[in-house]
Amino acid sequence: MQRFKLFSLLLLSIGMFFAGCQKDKISTAPVAIHWDRDVCERCKMAISERKYAFEAINPRNGKVHKFDDIGCGVLWMDENKISWKNKAVIWVTDAKNGKWINARNAYYTDDSITPMAYGISAYTKKTLPKNAKPISFDDAKKVIYKVEKLNTEKLKEMREQ
Numbered sequence: 001m002q003r004f005k006l007f008s009l010l011l012l013s014i015g016m017f018f019a020g021c022q023k024d025k026i027s028t029a030p031v032a033i034h035w036d037r038d039v040c041e042r043c044k045m046a047i048s049e050r051k052y053a054f055e056a057i058n059p060r061n062g063k064v065h066k067f068d069d070i071g072c073g074v075l076w077m078d079e080n081k082i083s084w085k086n087k088a089v090i091w092v093t094d095a096k097n098g099k100w101i102n103a104r105n106a107y108y109t110d111d112s113i114t115p116m117a118y119g120i121s122a123y124t125k126k127t128l129p130k131n132a133k134p135i136s137f138d139d140a141k142k143v144i145y146k147v148e149k150l151n152t153e154k155l156k157e158m159r160e161q
Contacts, residue, residue, distance in 0.1 A: 026059065026060075026061065026062035027062050028057050028059060028062065028089040030055050030057075030064075030091040030100040031055065031064050031066075033047050033053055033055075033066060035047065035048055035050065036048045038066050039066075039068075040066065040067045040068040040069070040072050041065045041066060041067055041072070041073075041076055042067060042072040042073070042075060042076040042079075043068065043069075043072055043116060045068050045115070045116075046068070047066060047067070047068040048068070048115075049068065049069075049114070049115045050093060050098040051093055051094070051095045051096070051098050051121070052068065052069050052070060052092075052093065052095065052112075052114045052115055052120075052121065053066070053067065053068065053092070053093045054066075054067040054068075054069065054070045054072065054073035054074075054090070054091070054092050054093075054103070055067070055073075055090070055091045055092075055100075056073055056076075056077060056082075056085075056088045056089070056090050057088060057089040057090075057091075058084050058088065059084060059087050059088065059089055060084060068115045068116065069114050069115045069116035069118055069120075070092055070103075070114070070118060070120045070122065070140065070144070071114070071116050071118025071120060071144040071147065071148070072116055072118075073090070074140075074141050074144050075144065075145075075148060090102070090103035090104060091103060092106055092122040093122070094106075094122060094123055094124060094127050095109075095112065095121035095122060095123055095127075096123060096127035096129075097127060101122060101123075101124055103122065103137060104137050105137075106122040106123060106124065106137065107122070107123045107124065107125060107128045107132075107134035107135075108120055108121065108122055108123070108134060108135045108136070108137065108139070108140040109121050109123070109128075109129070109132050109133070109134060109135070110135060110140065110143045117147070117151075118143070118144050118147050118148075119143065119147065120140045120143060120144060122140075
């Protein structure tokens with residue numbers, strides 16, 4: 001009986017050891033934003049507009065980075081030389097219903113009034129406005145870079161006056 005107890009205890013210990021070594025799966029699902037409390041990683045403004053939010057998740061560790069505008073998220077990854085940006089799991093909120101959608105598969109328009117004035121809105125195929133001329137994620141990034149360049153030039157001109 002003593003041997004049975006000792007053997008059972010040994011098996012239990014080994015089982016707990018291996019259970020402790022098991023890696024937890026890293027979540028890459030979008031996380032809830034605490035509207036008007038969470039702040040944009042880039043511009044530090046409160047995230048309040050539910051139809052333009054952006055999240056970038058590091059696939060290595062599951063860390064979520066939140067942004068108030070698609071433009072802030074795209075620029076933040078470049079400005080901070082994020083090594084995992086091409087593997088990042090990126091979510092945007094649908095401009096029609098505020099639901100999370102995969103940013104790389106979304107349909108974009110460049111004519112919206114957004115929190116940081118980059119003008120980019122994301123949609124699914126079903127929520128895309130009629131007669132809209134959608135652009136890809138890569139084309140949306142080009143628009144963001146163009147707007148940022150214009151803003152930088154205007155700021156420089158204002159400082160020189």
